[in-house]
Amino acid sequence: MIKKMLLLIPVVAMAGCAQPTDAADITFDWPLDCTLGETCWIARYVDRGEDKSVADYMCKHRSQDKHRGTDIMVSDTGVLASGVPILAVAPGKILRMRDGVDDGAPYKKGEDCGNAYVIQHENGYTSQYCHLKNASLSKNIGDTVRAGEQIALMGLSGQTEYPHLHIGIRKNGTLLDPFDGGGYEQACSGSSETSLWRDHPDYAPFTLLPPKFSVAPEPRENRWAAQAESISPDASALILTGRAFGASRGDVWSFRITDPDGKLFAEHQVATEKTQQFRSQFFGKRAPAGGFKPGIWTGTISLEQDGYRQTQTVQILVSSATK
Missing domain, CATH: 2.70.70.10 (Glucose Permease (Domain IIA))
Incomplete structure (x- = not known):
């Protein structure tokens, strides 16, 4: 009723x-x-x-x-x-x-x-x-x-x-x-x-949400969608996106992506350009020669503000068979 x-x-x-x-x-x-x-x-x-x-x-x-x-x-x-x-x-x-x-x-x-x-x-x-x-x-x-x-x-x-x-x-x-x-x-x-x-x-001075993996920068309309369960080894790139409420100018974002063997694939740091209620920040890298290795890939994002730090981690399966 x-x-x-x-x-x-x-x-x-x-x-x-x-x-x-x-x-x-x-x-x-x-x-x-x-x-x-x-x-x-x-x-x-x-x-x-x-x-x-x-x-x-x-x-x-x-x-x-x-x-x-x-x-x-x-x-x-x-x-x-x-x-x-x-x-x-x-x-x-x-x-x-x-x-x-x-x-x-x-x-x-x-x-x-x-x-x-x-x-x-x-x-x-x-x-x-x-x-x-x-x-x-x-x-x-x-x-x-x-x-x-x-x-x-x-x-x-x-x-x-x-x-x-x-x-x-x-x-x-x-x-x-x-x-x-x-x-x-x-x-x-x-x-x-x-x-x-x-x-x-x-x-907390800010809220860092769990990050998301994707194969391309996500459009605004996908900001709140769930991450895909897996990606193909033939994907053109691997993108890690962070989302935060309360980010301030000068906050430092740290990105790190590792492969299934724990080997570093990519890392990056960038500072927030202006204080915002909500901010989305992404970083990624093109596929290596031969494509992405099948297995579990791990992404970690940290956000630091005046000595206060939050860290969130996400994983995704690179499947040998495209779903």
């Missing part, structure tokens, strides 16, 4: 009207069934910069202007297709919902959030879950939910190009940042002492 209710909480709030919240007021569980930093990642935080400035709760640039929630993502649409459970962050009751918006399809005005839930919690708090998979919503208006109970699957409905959950937390209708309890477009605190998360996630 397709469930539909269009009256979601508006995604607007008065700037500067919320004060940091007492951490004992409420605590929230993580809204995805995933391991942060391994199977899911934070892409963007609530915008805490006043007017047109941009800041996250740590006074860094991990947000975008007017961003009214937290984006938690998975690496690609292949993971999305396997089913990514969305969980209630606290006990409550389904207050509003929308279902019936096709994943990846054009959406109507006012349906930017796509398929969605709003859950009413104690002490005036609500949680809003956006971009849910069409027909995956398992609760109806008025149903009660437990903390950690599955309520839907992650999808691509509404205004989104990459696989993620957009979650918004409000108290008495005012948008809050759950990472420190401060208000949307209220001055950043630079601290997590008043976090609303039961287990507060560590902050």
Whole structure:
């Protein structure tokens, strides 16, 4: 049965009207069934910069202007297709919902959030879950939910190009940042002492996602597609692509590709040219004489910013038979 209710909480709030919240007021569980930093990642935080400035709760640039929630993502649409459970962050009751918006399809005005839930919690708090998979919503208006109970699957409905959950937390209708309890477009605190998360996630200045192998530079429309299972030894080149949220000017990308024997095939370093919310960077090399050796090839990308470093590795099979 397709469930539909269009009256979601508006995604607007008065700037500067919320004060940091007492951490004992409420605590929230993580809204995805995933391991942060391994199977899911934070892409963007609530915008805490006043007017047109941009800041996250740590006074860094991990947000975008007017961003009214937290984006938690998975690496690609292949993971999305396997089913990514969305969980209630606290006990409550389904207050509003929308279902019936096709994943990846054009959406109507006012349906930017796509398929969605709003859950009413104690002490005036609500949680809003956006971009849910069409027909995956398992609760109806008025149903009660437990903390950690599955309520839907992650999808691509509404205004989104990459696989993620957009979650918004409000108290008495005012948008809050759950990472420190401060208000949307209220001055950043630079601290997590008043976090609303039961287990507060560590902050990172950027998020490096798992890299991908391909045989040619990928077009923008393939940015979030899953990597191919294998490539032919007759491929013309081997390309390694990295993706990062929060990259800053001067960050150093390091690429390394090794063959099935562990022998170095190619390596490269390049610096980020400008600070961006999201950046894609690739490096590759043409096929050696005789083609690519069958077996497992390994690609490693590291990204370093002011002494902080993240590394991600990917493998691909070079098959003796073209699939």
